[in-house]
Amino acid sequence: MARSRVPRFFVTGTDTGVGKTQVSCALLSLMRDAGLQPQGFKPYESGCASLKAPADALAMREAAGSTLPVEAVCPHRFRAPLAPGIAAWRLGREPDFGVTLAAWE
Numbered sequence: 818m819a820r821s822r823v824p825r826f827f828v829t830g831t832d833t834g835v836g837k838t839q840v841s842c843a844l845l846s847l848m849r850d851a852g853l854q855p856q857g858f859k860p861y862e863s864g865c866a867s868l869k870a871p872a873d874a875l876a877m878r879e880a881a882g883s884t885l886p887v888e889a890v891c892p893h894r895f896r897a898p899l900a901p902g903i904a905a906w907r908l909g910r911e912p913d914f915g916v917t918l919a920a921w922e
Contacts, residue, residue, distance in 0.1 A: 824848070833864070833898075838873040842880035855881045859891045860917045864898035892920040 826844050830837045841857055848855035857877030865871045874891030883890070893912060895904035905912050
């Protein structure tokens with residue numbers, strides 16, 4: 818059976834603090850208000866004060882009205898306020914794209 822066509826949005830920006838999370842939250846809220854059941858996904862979040870409560874991912878989850886576990890919304894979280902690849906490298910890790918894909922699905 819073919820998958821139904823569900824609108825998907827990919828929000829990107831070239832720097833931190835340019836509004837990616839705010840735009841994502843606005844889109845998620847609009848979709849929820851339209852009767853849809855949106856889900857936000859932020860595969861990488863750096864600069865996390867708490868690895869268990871990444872602020873951007875939690876804001877997106879709340880905007881969507883979602884109850885997904887934070888690991889499904891944001892599978893990779895880093896304390897260092899750096900590009901995620903650099904933050905991972907500093908920890909001696911590489912981003913695990915298998916984990917990212919599993920969370921996306």
